[in-house]
Amino acid sequence: MKKVKRIFVLIILLSLTGCWDENLLKDSALVLSIGYDLTMDNKIKTTSAIRTSKLMAGGQSESVNYIVEEKGHTLREARLEVDKQIPGVYSPNKLRVILISEKTAKKDLYPYFDVFFRDPRSSLAAKVAVVKGQASDIIKVKKLKENLISEALIELIRSAEEHMIVPVQNQQTIRTSMFDEGEDFTLPYLEQLDKEKIKVTGIALFHKRSYTGKTLKGNKPIILLMAKGDKKKDIKLTENLESNKDHDVKNFVSFSVIKTKRKMKIKMVKGKPEAVLNMKLFIEINEYPKGSLLGQKEEAELNKKIARRIEGQANEVVSTLKTANCDAFGIARYLIADHNKEWKRLNWEKVYPEIPFKIHVKVETVKRGIIF
Template identity: 30%
Template sequence: MAGCWDERLYKNSSVVSLTGFEGEIGKLTAYYAYPEATTTEMKTVIITGNGVSPRDVRQDAELNVEQTMDLSVLSTILISEKTAEDDIYKYLDGYFRDANSPITSKLAIIQGDLKPFFEVSEDKQSTAGEYYDRFITSLEENSMVIPYTLQTASTIIFEDAQDLALPYLKMGEEKHPKAEGMALFSGRSFTGKTLTIDEGVLLNILNDSLGFATRISYLYEDSPVTVRINKSKRKLNISENKIEIPLKLEFILSEFPDDNLDKTSVKKELEQFLEKEIEKDMKEVIKKLQEANCDAIGLGRSVRAFHPEWFKKDWSEHFSTLDISPKVDVEIVKTGILE
């Protein structure tokens, strides 16, 4: 028998769970966070590396650790917004060339300096990467960001018919990471434009990539109304310069103090109100996407597949010139626990 010829023991390595980049190629800084056990506690160690490329900064960081850094269980990669304005693949290429690199790592774009996002993890009981992995996963489950891993994001990076939209985080006033929305990409570069969290929910509906729970809230005649999507059905009506997106949304009512929904007229008025507001907000989301030349909805894929004669090689720019209109049809199918 061959035995454990490829055995790699964690005790012999500094197992990095979180990494991040800021700066630019030629003058790059990277941070690495890994857990270290003492006789009394588990703490997070943060190592900084400087160099001209992602592989060079890792080698520089290796000079500051007593054991070789192991990135085989890397959970999250954070990238500064200024760095992401360059070709983002330059900073991810090395992970695809190393057989030990995981392809399930989460990605996020960071507002401001990167170091505070690493320092905040020092007080967490879990590893730094696991903390951000759970943080981003919770956003995905609530349909606030589109779910991407290193692998799925790379397929979009090389796709000429769809663009990336990654989680956008900032440091809150209480020195705690906060989800700010979604960072919009055109091709491989961050455009500097973002969507809010509420707009991210609408983008997930348009993208047909809903998480476990999708909630939308409005103020209806001075009364709060919150609905949760029970079922969503999206179609695309494509012509040469126009794309219509009919959406059939079934809602469960989560909050509505006014009630009186046993009256058909009240229920119908509420449905019409939701249709009007959601359609209006979706148009604003599409407007922002077009201003950023960011087809995060993936309309280009459908155009290329079913109407190749209308597909343009410079799709991101062509996308911004199209007449794109959502058409929302709302039905409230459940108003409470018993109904």
């Protein structure tokens, strides 16, 4: 009986022991956003926005950003340098945004994420974006329209995702893409227009694990994502139906894409791949200053004009992707799955930019507004 009691006490004692790897919040310096830039001597400069509290009058506290900048041969070395000048331990487990300068992103991207992938406490849900100019310049803004920079950046990117201006990406998804030979990935592209304005202006195109220097802007990111089959509730476009140079308000139409149907077909012709993309858009007219759409003839003509505009821009998107050697459509994946023998014989680096790519777009108006 005594032996049973001793075993029971031992089990209780073991259950009360603490975690060997616990990390207390009070001992951590929470990093919410980081910017990466390459220095002239080819080191990595990290600019971190660390959240802390500032004591105000009346015993109240206010959240503020403490900006720390250091450099090293690797991210771990730079992080150790940061630890020497901050209270608490550098903690990226609440990281929300990673900004990478164009110059840095043109190198192999993986080394800038290896330190996160090896640490089980890292937040792999952090958003990743490419920045025109220096990433540190944006982190040092500290506040944007009364919001701390980390919160402002995450809201900018999420809003762009909701409007299908950029793809939904984070550290976890791009890690998968980095090792996927069947498809290249894209990332949000940010620009600092002035001291008080930062804007998501498009998407950066990657080939394998490096930024190509090419971007898609305007409506083209939306066209690409629709053509890939991505769908959000809030897809809104404004198109000039006549000449891009003629900015008369009557030449424009604004509409929402309610539903899309698309089909990508890859076939081999004489040992070489060809791609055909068929898209059908079901739209709601939001604004058409030119006038009424009561007649079927007027509606059919409008649908044709919109289809031609979308088709033209889709072809421009494909041209840019080929120039960048960015297989954002994942054509290689189709070939690997359906034409594996032929795929193994192809020199994909040379073949991809030469692939014939046919695009056919149809538009159907399903809503024209209340009075029409």
